[in-house]
Amino acid sequence: MRIVDHTQLEELAREGTRSLCPDHTRITVGTASCGSATGGREALAAVREEVATAGLAVDLRETGCIGYCQVEPVLEVLRPGEPRVLFHHADAHRARLIVRALAEGRMPTELALCWIPRNGERPEWALPRYDEVPFYSKQLKIVLRNSGVIDPDSLPEYAARGGYHALWRALTEMTPEEVADEVEKAGLRGRGGAGVPTGRKWRLCRDAPGDEKFVVCNADEGDPGAYMDRAVLEGDPHSVLEGMAIGAYSMGSSQGYIYVRDEYPLAIQKLERAIADARTAGLLGRSVFGSAFSFDVHLARGGGAFVCGEETSLLQSIEGKMGEPNQRPPFPAQRGLWGKPTNVNNVETWANVPEIVSRGSAWYAGIGTPSSKGTKVFSLVGKVQNTGLVEVPMGITLREIVFDIGGGILGGKKFKAVQTGGPSGGCIPDRFLDLPVDYEELNRTGSIMGSGGMIVMDEGTCMVDVARYFLDFLREESCGKCVPCREGIERMLEILERICNGEGREEDLPLLEELATTTKDFSLCGLGGTAPNPVLTTLQYFRDEYDAHIREHRCPAAVCKALVHYSIDYALCDDCGACIKLCPSGAIVGEAKRPTEFIDEKCIKCGACLEVCKPAAIRVQ
Amino acid sequence: MAGATVDTILARHGYEEHALIAVLQEIQRERNWLPPEDLATVARMLRVPASRVYGIASFYKAFSLVPRGRHVVQVCTGTACHVRGAPQILDRLGRDLEIQPGHTTNDMRFTLEKVRCLGCCSIAPVVRVGEHIHGRLTQVRAGSMLKKYP
């Protein structure tokens, strides 16, 4: 059915509400990539089987990522008249237990994580409310508003959550200028890296001469450690399409492209479905909502190149070329895809747009700090208790994110740093833990906001190794076009490898700084321009670790293989014999199950023994 | 199937030049690698220089110019996986399969690759075998994981 008036949109939304809150039980299982990887698919199958056995009337749906990935697989149960109940660690076995309890007419709250209020119900369960769970307590969901709630394949459910109402509003009540104004007044800034004000960027493209323009969604989420864009695409694809349509209307474009990285097959699948549904409903394609505005979206699949996250390379790649960046100016807004004015925003930025248009710029600008408005999604990962996606208002402190939401460091170890901004960012030490997180404050530490990866590092992380890791990453991902990036990164890596091998020299550090400065200043694009950040920040904040490697040939975190030695603390050993059996190089010799000798020359430092040693009798120094 | 398949794929994209990457992706999905004769056909049919097709095929990581094994084992080496032990997992798999990353076992069963972030950082370290993602791996579990793939 093509939707051409508001009544029909309302009807679509009502259909969605009926499916979100049916008059019998609804069970949703999170089957986004991370959910599937931890057993979500098996849980889904188990639920289906149990439901059939018990003959229950259940609406079984799949949904995207609800953010708390640490406790995946996650399953949600909604019974008429009750709030939603969220179950964690819901693998196939627990999923069966849940369904069996439901079949007995009982809500198995003993297996649940929390309940989520719907219509002001106050259940008498001994179960925390959603916002009483530390992980969710400080979150504010705008971008992730639908992820993990709706079935991403259901257009009606998206509409039921207010979806496509913003587009309707823009097309019927606002001029293109007013839309751009609203986005500008909201203070939305690019969520992909540099934080360019979105409204200003739109205006540049709007004002550029030319009757054919393009809007592009950068879904080449390449920063390792960041996956919020994948979650949005897998869990709420329509929000991106709606955002792009609103942007296209504002900028006078009728064609859009979404450039999705090759590593995200499920996101591509969800997008394909969403685009097809939106076209059928007349929300994309010729004459959107029956108006004079036409807009269609095409998918372009990346080929596996980090540099394609840089907008000029991304456009080259859409044109079917090597992803090599071009010097700016001209900016894509002047001369982009096929030489036409083009606006590129990333997934998270686009997903913010519908909410700004429907709830107004004043509401949005009321969230955050003076320079950075709204929320930001971070992927909180690494050596932290609670890993997952967290969406928080700008201005929250790093401490709140890592310790309150994240629950602190894994295994009670000591916090060392948090790495933000991926390979373009830096490592922020503990003295900045009370820093309010926004674009400017993070820049001040030498790091950047970037796309929102937040990798927590503890005392067992070697900062020289981290710098080496990022340079190794960038050496493989640099396109190789310009000299400072291609040759500079390789030489910096050469030096860091030397240091990690205990062969560092005093004069290496000044040379490293010199190389870093040139690479930063002289590279052609942002990849090279920010590549030295991990080196520069670790040099600035963790110079003592560099010195320990160079002067004492010692790796304080016991990570750099060439500088560590394994040994056994026989006093702690419980004679289980696992290490003897497992050691691939025969370095641990024993009588029966008791290790008697450790042959250092044979040890390949693979760490397999560490993994199995329950009493932690293996020493690494 | 050689010529016919490539032609069907090209037709689906209207023989348009800018579909070059998409065409190569489909060929790769079909054959698990990019045979040179297919690339020559693509260049001829899309009327683009063979040098450009070769450039693209060798630029993007998703493409392989040599035949790959039945199961492609991709060890995620993103930051979160790195700090949670991906290098050890990679070493372990390399030792088990007796190959370096980027290579294929002699029996064509496995190809070992390292990839930069599969976006499953919360369940690091992660390995993808074919379409299946394995999370929260240890060296021991990584070793036994391979047994599931004939």
Add this chain to the structure above:
Amino acid sequence: MPTLSVDGKKATVPEGATVLEAARSVGQDIPTLCYHPELRPYGACRLCTVEVAQGGRVRLQASCAMPAEAGMEVSTASERVLRGRRMIVELLVARSPNAPVLHELAARLGVPEGRLKPKNELCILCGQCVAVCAEIVGVSAIGFAGRGVTRKVATPFESPSLECLACGACSFVCPTGAIDMERTTLERIKAERSPRYCRYSRLGMIPNALCPNAYECYRCDVDQRMEEVCGTHPAFVASPVRRAAPLEVRGFQLMAGRYYHPRHLWVERQSRYLRIGVDDFARRLVGRVLEVKPTREPGAQVGAGEVLMELRLPNGRTASVLAPLSGQVESINADVMVDPTLVSKAPYTRGWVCAITPSAEATELASLYFREAAIPYLRLVQSEPVTAWVEAEVEKLKHLLAGRAPDLLTERGLPRVTLPEVLSADDWQTMTRTFFGA
């Protein structure tokens, strides 16, 4: 004509000039390795980076690709610039210790020695060879392959290129002497039984000249004189308009610097006569040309609008090429007689069909042709009449083929299939009448 200041000197340059050109115009020398005045700026070596102050901000910009704007204040040799420049040369010397050009630069800039472990590459990946082959020669026999540290200049699949003309333009522009691909191609051509055309013939400069010297150009009189006369590699003077970016409308390309005739022909002035070929729209419609059958011998007269040649197409279909203007047929392109597919493979270059000496050039050109101006590559290509014309033709095509399943055209209007193969005889006739007919 923007005026800017370069190291305190006033420079006034034409619109579209780069900062590098502005600096050189007032005698400020900036070192470059990847820059060539005849090639599109590539911006890879970064040696030409300068400080540009504008609107209260100071930025480092590669001057070769930065358009000069009024009011800019440029410092070509500030301390920050020199520091980086030295480091870049140091990196390059370490990469290619055997390239004399780098040692000269290093000596000039005072670059420290021995801090980096030397590698042994001769190629510095400046890209001039790739660009000259693509932009000037127009064959793209070589390109970049790999990425990052594995990046290199290579022939397709690293085997001898079939497209290479062995013209030698790539080794001519190479600053470090890293190219020897040309030789393997010469060996290949020698080994083939095909006629041994002279490299200037393969470049399209001299029609049908055979090489009497077994491709040992140093023994060739013509070769010596060609380089003397041209003052550069002759490829650069062969077809200067190739340097301008083609205009693209709805996916159809129009080469700059040519006249277009409404029956989908292009006309290009070549000293005394005019060269004629089919345009991109026509070649996509006809698909593959199996045979070219001229109706006139060289020397014969032809009137505007008369059939000049017939193209035999797949499936027994044909299309005719009309004479876009009256005159005397000067020559028929021998290459397309041997390989008719060139007409559709390389319609704007090697696939030209014939040359005509016009009888009333001035009036006919003015009244009948759209003129696409030769546009410097840095500016946007804009040409309204031509654009509107192609748009209208695409709409016509869409209309003619509307409602067919499966869709014969892509969304932008490009044919998805070889049309002569799928259209009935009647439909094809309608097509030729609409687009190529008298």
